[in-house]
Amino acid sequence: MENIQMLLKQGAVGKPCASIVAVGDKVKRGQLIATPTGLGANVHSSVSGEVIDITEDRIIIKPDDEQSKDYVKIPEEITDPLEMIKYAGIIGQGGAGFPTFIKIYNGKENKPVLDHGYILVNASECEPGLAHNIAQIDADPETLLRGIHYLMDIAGADKGIIAIKKKHRETIEKLDALLKDDPAIERHLLPDIYPMGEERAVVRECLGIELEPSQLPSAANAVVINSETVYSCAKAVEDRKPLIDKNITVRGMIKGGSEAHVFMDVPVGRSVQALIDEAGGFDERGYGEVIMGGSFTGKATTLDAPITKATGAILVTRPFRDLHGAKVGILVCACGGNLERMQDLVKKYNGTECHVCYCKQAAEMPNGTRKCERPGNCPGQVKNNLEFKKAGCEYIIIGNCSDCSNTVMASGPKMGLKVMHMTDLAMMAVGHPLYRTLRVSKKVDQDLNVVDNPEDNETVE
Numbered sequence: 292m293e294n295i296q297m298l299l300k301q302g303a304v305g306k307p308c309a310s311i312v313a314v315g316d317k318v319k320r321g322q323l324i325a326t327p328t329g330l331g332a333n334v335h336s337s338v339s340g341e342v343i344d345i346t347e348d349r350i351i352i353k354p355d356d357e358q359s360k361d362y363v364k365i366p367e368e369i370t371d372p373l374e375m376i377k378y379a380g381i382i383g384q385g386g387a388g389f390p391t392f393i394k395i396y397n398g399k400e401n402k403p404v405l406d407h408g409y410i411l412v413n414a415s416e417c418e419p420g421l422a423h424n425i426a427q428i429d430a431d432p433e434t435l436l437r438g439i440h441y442l443m444d445i446a447g448a449d450k451g452i453i454a455i456k457k458k459h460r461e462t463i464e465k466l467d468a469l470l471k472d473d474p475a476i477e478r479h480l481l482p483d484i485y486p487m488g489e490e491r492a493v494v495r496e497c498l499g500i501e502l503e504p505s506q507l508p509s510a511a512n513a514v515v516i517n518s519e520t521v522y523s524c525a526k527a528v529e530d531r532k533p534l535i536d537k538n539i540t541v542r543g544m545i546k547g548g549s550e551a552h553v554f555m556d557v558p559v560g561r562s563v564q565a566l567i568d569e570a571g572g573f574d575e576r577g578y579g580e581v582i583m584g585g586s587f588t589g590k591a592t593t594l595d596a597p598i599t600k601a602t603g604a605i606l607v608t609r610p611f612r613d614l615h616g617a618k619v620g621i622l623v624c625a626c627g628g629n630l631e632r633m634q635d636l637v638k639k640y641n642g643t644e645c646h647v648c649y650c651k652q653a654a655e656m657p658n659g660t661r662k663c664e665r666p667g668n669c670p671g672q673v674k675n676n677l678e679f680k681k682a683g684c685e686y687i688i689i690g691n692c693s694d695c696s697n698t699v700m701a702s703g704p705k706m707g708l709k710v711m712h713m714t715d716l717a718m719m720a721v722g723h724p725l726y727r728t729l730r731v732s733k734k735v736d737q738d739l740n741v742v743d744n745p746e747d748n749e750t751v752e
C-alpha cells in the first residue's frame with residue numbers, strides 16, 4: 292500500500308488538529324494521532340505503520356506490509372454514547388465535515404440540541420453518479436436504524452425520518468419491512484433532482500418548513516445527518532470503532548466502462564491515484580480532470596491527494612473540448628461550484644471569461660459563501676441570460692440546480708447562447724443525462740404502490 296496521508300483538518304470547517312505522535316513512532320490502526328485545537332474532531336491512524344513525516348497539514352505514515360481489519364478500540368472507560376462518538380472523531384461524511392458530537396449535543400449548556408425534535412437522515416445521495424450510500428443501506432439497513440436511535444437519544448429527538456430518493460425502490464422496500472416494527476422512524480421519498488440533499492431542502496421536504504439561508508435545521512427542531520455518518524456513530528457505540536475508513540464511489544473515464552466502482556471501508560488517507568488504479572486505471576481515451584467529491588460541489592484534485600473522512604467520490608471526467616478563446620459567461624449557483632471553480636473550468640475549456648452573473652436566490656453569507664434561498668425552486672433566469680447576451684457571450688457555463696437549468700434553457704438558446712453545465716464532462720463520463728431541461732413534474736408520490744418511471748425526474752439534454 293502507498294504511504295498514507297492523514298490530514299490534520301479532515302473537513303472543510305474547523306481548525307487543523309495537533310499531532311500527538313512524532314516522526315519515527317510506530318502507530319497502530321485506530322490509534323489516536325491528532326487532537327483538536329479548536330473546532331474539530333480527533334484523527335486516528337487508518338493503518339498500522341511508521342510515522343515518516345509530519346508537515347503543517349498532515350501526518351504521513353508508511354504502512355506495514357501486513358495490514359489487518361482490526362483496530363485499536365475506543366478506550367473501555369468511555370461508556371457514554373456521546374463521548375464515544377466524540378472520541379471516534381466522527382464528522383459529517385457527506386459534505387463539509389462538521390463534527391457530529393457538536394451537531395447533536397449542546398456541550399456549553401449541557402443539554403440535547405433538540406426538544407422532542409427530529410433526526411433527519413440524508414440518504415438522498417444527491418450528487419449524480421454516486422452509489423456508496425445506497426449500497427451501504429442496501430447491505431445493512433438494520434444498523435442504520437440502530438444508529439438513528441442512538442442519535443435520537445443523544446439529540447433529544449422523538450422521531451427519525453430517512454430521506455431517500457424514490458428511484459431506490461429495492462432499498463426502500465427493505466427499509467419499509469423493518470420500519471413496520473419501528474414507529475419512531477419513518478421514511479420520506481424525495482424527487483430525483485438536484486439539490487434534494489441540501490440540508491434545508493431535506494428539512495423542507497420532510498417537515499414542510501422553509502428555512503432562511505442563514506438558519507440551521509435546529510430552527511426547525513431538527514438535525515440533518517448523512518446516512519454514512521449514522522453508520523459510523525453506530526460502529527463507534529457498538530464496536531468501539533474510531534472513524535478510520537470511508538466508503539467511496541470511483542467512476543468515470545475508467546478502463547472497463549462508466550459503471551460505479553463502490554469501495555467500502557477504504558482507509559482514510561489513501562491516495563486518489565491508488566483508488567483509480569484499484570478501479571481499473573484510466574481509460575486510454577484520456578480524461579479532462581479528476582474531481583474529488585460530487586460533480587456539483589467537488590473540486591478538481593491531484594492524483595497524489597489523500598481521501599478524507601468527508602470525501603464522497605472520485606470522478607474522472609471526459610476530456611475538455613477546445614473553445615479556442617470563445618467568450619464564456621459564468622452563471623454561479625449557491626449549490627454548485629463557486630466563482631473560482633467556474634473560472635477554472637472556463638480556463639480548462641480554453642474559453643475567455645466574458646461576464647459573471649449569480650442566481651438571484653444565491654444569497655451571500657457573512658463568511659463569503661453563498662446559500663440558496665429556496666433550494667431547487669428556480670426564480671427564473673431570463674434577466675441573467677439577457678445580461679450575458681448584452682455582454683457578447685457566445686457560451687455560458689452554468690452550475691445551477693435541476694430546476695434552474697431548466698429555466699436557463701427556456702430562454703438562453705433562443706437568444707443564441709450556447710449552454711454548458713459545469714457537470715457536463717462528469718455526466719458524460721458516468722453515463723448520466725446532462726443537466727438541461729426537466730422532463731416532467733417534480734412531484735413524488737409517497738405511496739410506493741404507485742409504479743412510476745424511475746427516469747421521470749431525470750434531466751435530459
Ligand code: SF4
Binds near residue numbers: 625662669
Ligand atoms: S435557485 Fe439558484 S441558487 Fe438556488 S439551487 Fe437553483 S440555481 Fe442554485
